[in-house]
Amino acid sequence: MDLSCELYLTVKGVKPGCVVRTWDPEALLESLGLPLIPYALGDGVAFLSRDRRRVEALQTRPAKNIHELVGWFCGYPECCVEEFLRHGALLPALKAYRGKGLDPYVLSVDAESVRSPYHINWIPCSPSCVRTARLVRLYRDECRCGGARLG
Ligand SMILES: [Zn+2]
Numbered sequence: 001m002d003l004s005c006e007l008y009l010t011v012k013g014v015k016p017g018c019v020v021r022t023w024d025p026e027a028l029l030e031s032l033g034l035p036l037i038p039y040a041l042g043d044g045v046a047f048l049s050r051d052r053r054r055v056e057a058l059q060t061r062p063a064k065n066i067h068e069l070v071g072w073f074c075g076y077p078e079c080c081v082e083e084f085l086r087h088g089a090l091l092p093a094l095k096a097y098r099g100k101g102l103d104p105y106v107l108s109v110d111a112e113s114v115r116s117p118y119h120i121n122w123i124p125c126s127p128s129c130v131r132t133a134r135l136v137r138l139y140r141d142e143c144r145c146g147g148a149r150l151g
């Protein structure tokens with residue numbers, strides 16, 4: 001998902017949180033004037049949300065690994081997070097996803113991110129995932145890009 005779309009949807013509370021690559025989330029938020037609460041992992045990755053309790057829960061929430069934590073924090077569909085955890089990384093997850101039929105959502109992946117013309121940055125559990133379709137519509141309808149991004 002385009003970073004400006006992602007930050008906008010998070011500030012609006014349509015997305016519960018987002019994860020961005022930055023070494024200095026406070027400076028990023030200040031320069032953009034965004035009312036979000038940051039939590040830096042210390043490896044150039046920062047969690048951002050407008051909900052302080054969600055940010056605080058990052059430190060105590062049980063999770064099998066960072067992928068599960070990111071999925072929960074960013075509001076990815078649980079079915080898609082569970083499917084992703086079976087594969088453990090983007091490339092094998094994409095391969096499994098593409099094996100399930102026509103792919104409406106994902107252009108490509110690299111080691112750490114999903115490229116999509118839609119407002120998603122997870123790999124759906126299947127091309128017909130109902131929760132993904134619902135979020136794609138919601139994000140398109142709520143985003144300030146007015147759906148200029150396809151989803
Ligand atoms: Zn948008």
Ligand SMILES: [Zn+2]
Pocket residue numbers: 077078079080081124125126129130131132
């Ligand atoms: Zn799903």
